[in-house]
Amino acid sequence: MKKVVMYTLSTCPWCMRAKKFFREHDIPFEYIDYDKADRETQQAIREDCLSHGEQMSFPFVKIGDDVVVGYNLNKYAQLLGL
Amino acid sequence: MSSWFYAIGENELIDGGKMPLSLEGNKILLIRQEGVFYAISNKCPHMGCPLSRGILDGHVIKCPCHDWQFDIRDGEFLSAREIKIPVFGTKVSDGRVFVKIYGAVQ
Amino acid sequence: MRSYWVCDGEKMDTGKRKEQLKVMYQRVVDPLGYKFSPDEEIVDFLLEQEVQLEKEKGNPFCPCQGLTGERDHDMKLVCPCIPFHREHYDAMKRCWCGLFVHKSVDDPYELQQISLKDLEESKNKKKKERP
Numbered sequence: 001m002k003k004v005v006m007y008t009l010s011t012c013p014w015c016m017r018a019k020k021f022f023r024e025h026d027i028p029f030e031y032i033d034y035d036k037a038d039r040e041t042q043q044a045i046r047e048d049c050l051s052h053g054e055q056m057s058f059p060f061v062k063i064g065d066d067v068v069v070g071y072n073l074n075k076y077a078q079l080l081g082l
Numbered sequence: 083m084s085s086w087f088y089a090i091g092e093n094e095l096i097d098g099g100k101m102p103l104s105l106e107g108n109k110i111l112l113i114r115q116e117g118v119f120y121a122i123s124n125k126c127p128h129m130g131c132p133l134s135r136g137i138l139d140g141h142v143i144k145c146p147c148h149d150w151q152f153d154i155r156d157g158e159f160l161s162a163r164e165i166k167i168p169v170f171g172t173k174v175s176d177g178r179v180f181v182k183i184y185g186a187v188q
Numbered sequence: 189m190r191s192y193w194v195c196d197g198e199k200m201d202t203g204k205r206k207e208q209l210k211v212m213y214q215r216v217v218d219p220l221g222y223k224f225s226p227d228e229e230i231v232d233f234l235l236e237q238e239v240q241l242e243k244e245k246g247n248p249f250c251p252c253q254g255l256t257g258e259r260d261h262d263m264k265l266v267c268p269c270i271p272f273h274r275e276h277y278d279a280m281k282r283c284w285c286g287l288f289v290h291k292s293v294d295d296p297y298e299l300q301q302i303s304l305k306d307l308e309e310s311k312n313k314k315k316k317e318r319p
Contacts, residue, residue, distance in 0.1 A: 011241065042256075052305065054304050056256075057254075057304065072300060129212050130212070148247065
């Protein structure tokens with residue numbers, strides 16, 4: 001199973017829906033709420049987003065080596081082989 | 083229907099200066115730049131902040147609240163030309179500055 | 189920065205502020221060709237978040253994009269942020285958080301969030317396809 005890691009915001013409904021999708025499909029995932037993180041973590045997240053050619057638009061979902069920015073169930077499912 | 087209303091004396095505003103005024107119920111910002119008087123609405127179309135507290139740089143005024151920038155000559159919002167602040171005509175006569183207000187009868 | 193949250197010396201309740209923001213936003217997005225999403229539930233949720241953000245941070249920021257604390261960056265994320273992300277949002281026919289959609293959109297669930305990188309790639313592809 002590919003590892004799923006997400007950067008999210010506590011205020012973002014699409015982040016909540018993305019989390020719900022993974023829970024409903026019994027996909028374990030880790031997440032960090034950018035707005036609740038400490039400064040150091042925030043800086044690391046920002047650099048990670050920029051290194052992928054993205055602004056900090058959430059949810060930022062890493063599935064294995066792939067990155068999906070935004071709430072896109074088809075892409076999540078495709079990358080996880082669901 | 084529009085009419086000219088007396089605003090201020092020409093010497094009351096230095097070049098590069100701005101002055102908020104209320105004319106016929108309109109909140110107006112009078113600006114003097116490169117010798118020319120400009121009159122625009124003093125309310126930012128975004129959230130209504132007073133542009134009189136903003137920063138004037140050449141012919142561009144920056145709203146103090148969220149940095150939206152407008153051209154004082156035509157009122158255009160620099161980031162989206164479809165959004166404009168109302169602009170009023172001005173004239174100087176015998177050292178007196180007048181502003182043209184639409185919908186007002188003198 | 190002066191706070192517009194305080195009105196007549198009294199703190200406005202969240203519901204009233206949501207209504208106020210709605211009126212102000214409508215005036216801004218209409219000339220840009222956008223309207224509030226027909227999904228009233230998501231509109232209400234997002235406005236609620238914005239009011240909370242305004243209470244906490246002084247401005248109703250986009251609830252779906254990250255702030256850095258740098259004024260130049262963050263001011264471009266005060267709602268409605270459409271003017272500063274026009275090409276991106278026009279391509280999606282919605283803003284990033286989905287509070288606003290193009291006027292032609294009836295079903296917001298037909299729309300997808302497109303990442304900035306994907307947008308750039310599709311633009312480059314189109315350029316290459318042109319003779």
